[in-house]
Amino acid sequence: MTVPPSFDLSGRLAVVTGAARGLGAAFAVGLASAGADLVLVDRPGADLSPVVAAVTRHGRTCHPYSFDLSDTAAIAPWVDEVRRDRGPLHILVNNAGVARLEHFNEITVAAWREVMRVNVDAVFFLAQRVAEHMIADGVPGRIVNISSKNGLMAEAGLAHYNASKGAVELLTRSLAAELGPHGITANTIAPGMIATPIDGDFSLDRQAFEAAWEERIPLRGGYGTPDDCVGALLLLASDAGRYINGTHLVVDGGVLADQMPRLRFMPPYRSTL
Numbered sequence: 001m002t003v004p005p006s007f008d009l010s011g012r013l014a015v016v017t018g019a020a021r022g023l024g025a026a027f028a029v030g031l032a033s034a035g036a037d038l039v040l041v042d043r044p045g046a047d048l049s050p051v052v053a054a055v056t057r058h059g060r061t062c063h064p065y066s067f068d069l070s071d072t073a074a075i076a077p078w079v080d081e082v083r084r085d086r087g088p089l090h091i092l093v094n095n096a097g098v099a100r101l102e103h104f105n106e107i108t109v110a111a112w113r114e115v116m117r118v119n120v121d122a123v124f125f126l127a128q129r130v131a132e133h134m135i136a137d138g139v140p141g142r143i144v145n146i147s148s149k150n151g152l153m154a155e156a157g158l159a160h161y162n163a164s165k166g167a168v169e170l171l172t173r174s175l176a177a178e179l180g181p182h183g184i185t186a187n188t189i190a191p192g193m194i195a196t197p198i199d200g201d202f203s204l205d206r207q208a209f210e211a212a213w214e215e216r217i218p219l220r221g222g223y224g225t226p227d228d229c230v231g232a233l234l235l236l237a238s239d240a241g242r243y244i245n246g247t248h249l250v251v252d253g254g255v256l257a258d259q260m261p262r263l264r265f266m267p268p269y270r271s272t273l
C-alpha cells in the first residue's frame with residue numbers, strides 16, 4: 001500500500017486499546033500499514049499474538065500489554081511505564097469497549113458500573129495521562145476515541161451502552177477544547193453496524209435481528225467490516241487531519257442519515273435517463 005505523505009505515520013508511536021480482535025485489531029494493522037509503531041493492550045486472557053504478527057509483517061515494532069482497563073487507578077502508572085519504556089506517545093486510540101443487552105429495569109448497579117468503567121472511565125483517564133505526556137514531550141498528539149452511532153442516537157435495550165457512548169462524545173469535545181492549545185486533537189469515530197463479536201452474548205433472535213439491520217442500512221452490502229473504519233482513523237490520526245478537532249466521524253453506511261427506511265415501501269427505483 002502506498003500512503004500519501006500526509007497520511008504517513010512513520011516515526012509515530014500509537015497506543016490501541018482492545019486490540020486483540022474486532023475494530024481494535026483492524027486499527028492496529030491499519031496504523032502499521034501507514035508506518036506507525038504500536039503499543040497494543042487488551043485484557044488478561046485475550047490473545048494479542050495474531051495482531052502482533054500482522055503488525056510486524058508491516059515491518060513495524062509492536063509492544064503487547066495485558067492490562068485490565070477497568071482497573072482505573074492503575075491506568076496512570078501503566079501509561080507512565082509505557083512512556084518510560086517505549087518513548088513518546090503520538091497517537092491514542094481508545095477503542096476497548098463492552099456492550100450488554102438488557103431491559104432498563106434489569107440493569108444492576110454492577111452491570112452499569114462495568115460498562116461505565118470500560119467505556120467511559122478508562123477512555124477519560126487514559127486520555128488524561130497520555131495527553132499529559134504528549135504535552136511534556138511536545139508532540140502534536142492525536143486522540144481518537146471510538147464512540148458509536150449509539151452515542152448520537154439511542155437504541156432500546158442498551159441504556160448503559162448508549163449513555164456511555166454519549167459521554168465519550170462530550171468528553172472528547174472537552175478534551176479537544178483543552179488540548180487544542182497544545183497542538184493535540186481529540187475526535188471520535190462513531191461506527192454503525194460493524195461485524196465483530198461484541199454482541200455475541202446478546203440474547204435475541206440473531207437471524208431476524210441481522211436481517212432487519214441489513215434492510216435498515218442504506219449502503220449496499222449491509223453490515224460494515226472493521227477494515228471499513230480504518231480510513232477514518234488514518235485521517236484523524238495523521239497530518240491529513242491536522243485541523244480536525246472536537247468532532248465525530250460517523251462510519252455507518254448512512255444509518256443515521258435515514259430516519260426510516262421508506263424506500264422499502266415505495267415502488268422500485270426506475271432510471272429517468
Ligand SMILES: NC(=O)c1ccc[n+]([C@@H]2O[C@H](COP(=O)([O-])OP(=O)(O)OC[C@H]3O[C@@H](n4cnc5c(N)ncnc54)[C@H](O)[C@@H]3O)[C@@H](O)[C@H]2O)c1
Pocket residue numbers: 017018019020021022023024041042043046067068069070095096097098099118146147148149190191192193194195196197198199
Ligand atoms: N462492532 C460494532 O458494530 C460497533 C459499533 C459501534 C461502536 N463500536 C465500538 O467499537 C469498539 C470496538 O468494538 P468491537 O466491536 O471491535 O468489540 P470487540 O468485543 O470485538 O472488541 C473489544 C475488545 O476490547 C477488549 N476489552 C474489553 N474490555 C476490556 C478491558 N477491561 N480491558 C482491556 N481490554 C478490554 C476486548 O477484550 C476486545 O478485544 C468498542 O468501543 C465498541 O463500543 C462497535
